Amino acid sequence: MVAHGLVHTYELSIPIFVSIWLAEFEVIGVAGVEFGVTQATLGLIVTAGYGLFGVGALPGGVLVDRLGSRRLIAACLFGMGGSFLLLGVAPDLVVVTLALLLWGLAASVYHPAGLTLISKGVTERGTGFAYHGVAGNVGIGLGPLLTALLLLVFDWTAVAAVLAVPALVAGLYALRAEFDETAASDGMGTDGGVDARTEGGVDSLAEFVTESRRLFAGAFVVVFVVVMANGLYYRGVLTFLPNLLEGLPGFDPVPLSAFVPGVESGRTLNPERYFYAGLLLVGIGGQYLGGKLTDRFPPEYGIAAVFALLAVLALAFLPVAALGFGPLLVFGALFGATLFTAQPLYQATVADYTPAGTRGLSYGYTYLGSFGVGALGGAVAGAVLTYADPGTLFVVLAGFAAVASTLAVYLIRRD
Template identity: 65%
Template sequence: MLAHGMVHTYELSIPIFIPVWLDAFDVVSLGPVELAVTSASLGVLVTVGYGLFGLGALPGGILVDRVGSRRLIVACLVGMAAAFLLLGAAPGLVAVTLAMVVWGVSASVYHPAGLALISKGVEERGSGFAFHGIAGNVGIGLGPLLTAVLLLFFDWRLVAAVLAVPALVAAAYATTASFDETAAVETATDGGGSKASSGVESLGEFRRESAKLFTGAFALVFLVVMCSGLYYRGILTFMPDLLDGIPAFRPVPVSSVVPAGVLETLGIEGVGDRRVRPGDYFYAGLLMVGVLGQYVGGKLTDRIPVEHGIAGGFGLLAVLAVLFLPAANAGLAALLVLGFVLGAALFVVQPFYQATVAEYTPAGTRGLSYGFTYLGVFGVGALGGTVAGVVLQYANPPTLFGILACFAVVASGIGVYLSRR
């Protein structure tokens, strides 16, 4: 839970930096070539880190089955801390990209390691996934909130360096924790005829085990998680920047929110001209509501067929994508209500597809299975950031939300098919 919170603290603090980078940089210098900094170019930059976050999940999943979860989780925490220290020293966007690469590679091993640990070590999977997800949502909400508050008073590079500290503390704790990684394997549903002990040991075995996964219904589950990732990354990456354009969330000077006397008392009166971005706090609040979504989704996973949860959850996400801009235009109250529902719905679906993977796969290659899962969620899903950036640069927000609704409709349709199959 601690490591999961750290992973998502960093993942969702990155979009808070995007408006800052749009203001701070005009060009990306690539030797003799200079590219203008736009929503599209920053979308590609962020996709590099987020893409590796997903692409590394597959080799991470193979390693989990071979060396266990603890070592990979500790390495993940140390690597993420190093990435944000590098970000704090970044002189330009090329160095920012390098820091995102380090973060993406380090964070990529977490989900196969953490979810394999729960699926093999916890008998009440649904509740285990729920509490694990709640911890992730605490990081998802507090990461952007902490980042937004720190940016009011400090330079973004210092903020990035400060954010590295919690991961180092978590890594120190992770080396001392004691637990049985396979406590629930004997009672877990095996999910098929494949072996259930030690994972893959060769390239040939990797091919055979992968083929067994994708010749079954797991292939459809993989399509669901790809759609989930595209929707998730597409709606969240540029949301802080989109919210800045809504009248109720337009940035205002710090001095108009915090009295000058208070700033002087705190010894930070020089920040009065910096801008408070109300949208950042709405964004953080929306993500914090995900705690409720994770809890409800996890409990429902233990009570209803997971296929029904996928069909209903993604159907709701499709409706919310269509309603988001009309709610924003209808006023602050309507947007707050929709944001609350969206924040919960984004994360209700996660315990369902996590448990679905466990239902359709064998225990011995559970790490491999979750590796493929998060290759889909965060690897293919990372393209959602590029899609959002390009669509916002060359089209408009209604087009973006229409595309996101289509992703959700596809996932919901697969849930309906699986429930009837």
Template identity: 60%
Template sequence: MGVGAVAGDVNRNDRSIVALVMLAHGMVHTYELSIPIFVAIWLGEFASIDLGLATVPVTTASLGVMTGLGFALFGLGALPGGILVDRVGSKRLIVACLLGMAGSFVLLALSPNLVVVALALVVWGAAASVYHPAGLRLISTGVEERGTGFAYHGIAGNLGIGFGPFLTALLLLFFDWHLVAGVLALPALVAAALATRANFEEQAAVAATDGGETGDTDDDSDTGGDGKAGAGVSSFAELVSQSKHLFAGGFALVFALVMFSGLYYRGVTTFLPDLLGSVIGIEPIPVSELLPAALASGSAGGAPTLDVELFVYAGLLTVGVFGQYVGGKLTDRIRTERGIVAGFGALAVIAVAFLPVASLGVGPLLAICALLGFFLFMVQPFYQATVAEYTPAGLRGLSYGFTYLGVFGVGALGGAIAGYILTVADSTALFVVLAGFATAATLLGVTLLRRRPTPA
């Protein structure tokens, strides 16, 4: 086979992989970030959570814990997902993820109370948890232009992040939240059907990107290399051994960094729609005011209102598309540690400035929201690429499993922490705590930058 044919095959392989992960990543975040929209509805619709032996009042704290169960599994399941993907491959897990998420939203649509809602969120978290180790492992071992692959992967995620809340908010103008949840189950079913038809080589880029070696920048050990690419771990003893190997080097700092990233991410997104409406004071607009006079005059007095804060929230997340693209492209051009320091440093400043700037008016509010959306997602390609640089190729699934255990598992506490702070204190205290999370991530990035030798 000639060089031209090989190049063509590689390009087709890259395109097939990127198309699949873009589709699946978009779906995962469509559902993830539609959940806070529902939280804003549940806060007004339900007064208590009946647990059988006890009844718990519905507050930001109790809903933070309830939604945190699903978000925690989203992260906690990433570790077994990472172990499994190294054994069975990415495609099967991605298809299973899509089917599981569809089923969870069908259950959500049928929920008569918040206990069943919590169960549906747990099912969603368990199904969605396997995606990131599966999808990111697939990019890191199958796509030659890794940084560009991460960029497009991130863009698709942010399209889902923006589209999910926007579509949910739009549908809730006219339909009950149960019906909206049922409608949202349909895209994942279609995506699963398309994913089953994808055809590619999962290990095509291991030799090209890792030079046939382990890819471990801190240790020349052969763990994970020479035939281990894709082999993963086969026993608990081997899991312990390989995990010790991962955490013996710089990956331990990366793991700590992504935990703070997850706490910031979940802490700021879970109650942001409610904060924009109740704290900053964005008032709902009757839909009739947006219609032509002829239509508005015939609208009923009980016509729906447009909850502007939900659309500001969706717009903020959509801006993250540009952050993902810029971050992904920069991972191929600068040291990833520098991007981490700059991105999390900016997030710390934004957290401190958010409420004072937002209170100045509509223009400053939209500007600070846009900055938050941009930097919140710009940092993601940087830490995703950093994981690949600090881990061996053969344990890439395990390493991304640990990564998203930190981002979404430990990070799920961010929602509960945010809910508790809003219950016992106020939004100012919440943003101070968020600034602390971002500052800690920045300092860890500085430590990585100083420890890693400059490439020759």
């Protein structure tokens, strides 16, 4: 839970920094060639880090099945802390890019490691996913909120360095933690014998190919497309959300000196950062609800309903925003809760459609789809906002959600 909260603290603090980088950097130099910094440019840079966050989940999942969860979670924590220390001394966007790539590499092993630990080590799996999801959303909400508060008094580089400290401390604790990682996995096959795949994992490239083919020969391929659609929607809506909110009524910057006399006149309170953090924090309830629903109903039904609602909410976002700050505040709470209800549902669906022995590999593919392919949502959003408009972006997002809902209906009919 601690590691999950920190992974998402860093992940969702990055969009707040994006709005600052857009204002601070005018060009990025690569191999002697300079490029102008636009939403499309930053979308590609952020996508590189987020993409590695997802792509690295696949080899991370293989390592989990061989090495266990604890050591990989510890390595993840130290790597994330180191990447934000590097971000704290970044003089330009090239170093920012390197820091984001390091963060993506380190964070990529977390979800296969953490979710494998829950699915094989916790008897009440749905409740375990629920509490685990709540911890993630505490980081998702409080991380950006803490970042926004720190930015009131510190430069963004100092804030990045401060954020590195909790991961380094948690990493030291993770090195000392001891527990049974397979407490909820009895290792028995359907014929009463031992199922080798509850113990084995992947030992070679040939076995990796064999187990991958086994996974994708069944309904897991449909689940994989669902999580890709979720990732594209999730990253597409969140990467530039603070920037999107800046131009809406009620989101004008407020001089901090209006609240705290004597504060430097150039510092402002930016309402969009707090709206963004609040929307993410509301997701705690959605994560808990989604986890509990998996203990009561087949998760495919929840996925179909939640993504259908997300499609409607995407289309309604700008019309509701035009009504004013109050209606958008209520809408944002519903949107945040719904967005995160989906995650425990598809996590449980992966467990239902995969064998225990390659669960790490399964979750590796899951987060390759959700955070790897899904990272392209940031690049898509940046390109659409640069060359089209926000209305077009939300139509595209609704399309991603509609695909996920339709595939969940297919799984229900197939069963």
